Amino acid sequence: MAELRPSGAPGPTAPPAPGPTAPPAFASLFPPGLHAIYGECRRLYPDQPNPLQVTAIVKYWLGGPDPLDYVSMYRNVGSPSANIPEHWHYISFGLSDLYGDNRVH
Secondary structure, three states: EEEEEOOOOOOEOOOOOEOOOOOOOHHHOHHHHHHHHHHHHHHHHHOOOOEEEEOOOHHHHHHEEEOOOOEEEEEEEEEHHHHHOOOOEEEEEEEOOOOOOHHHH
C-alpha cells in the first residue's frame, strides 16, 4: 500500500479505522504501529491527510543506513493566545515497533 507523496516518493497510506466500513482482513494487513501513529496524526491534523513525507530508499531492517523508515511533516499554524508560534511538526517513524514484529532499531 503506497501512494506518491508531493515529492514523488512512495509512502504508506493510512487505511480507514477497522469497523463496519472496513473489512476485518484489511485492518490486519496494515502494520499496527503505523496505523496508530497515522490515526493520531489524522486526529491532530484532519485538514492535512497527505503530509509532506520523506522515506529511506533502503530501510534499516533491509540493510540500509537510515534507522528511520519515514519522516512526515505537518504544518502547525500555532496559537497566539497560548503563545505557540507557527511551526512544522516532524513525526519520525522507525524508532519503535511499527510493524508488530519487534523490528525496533
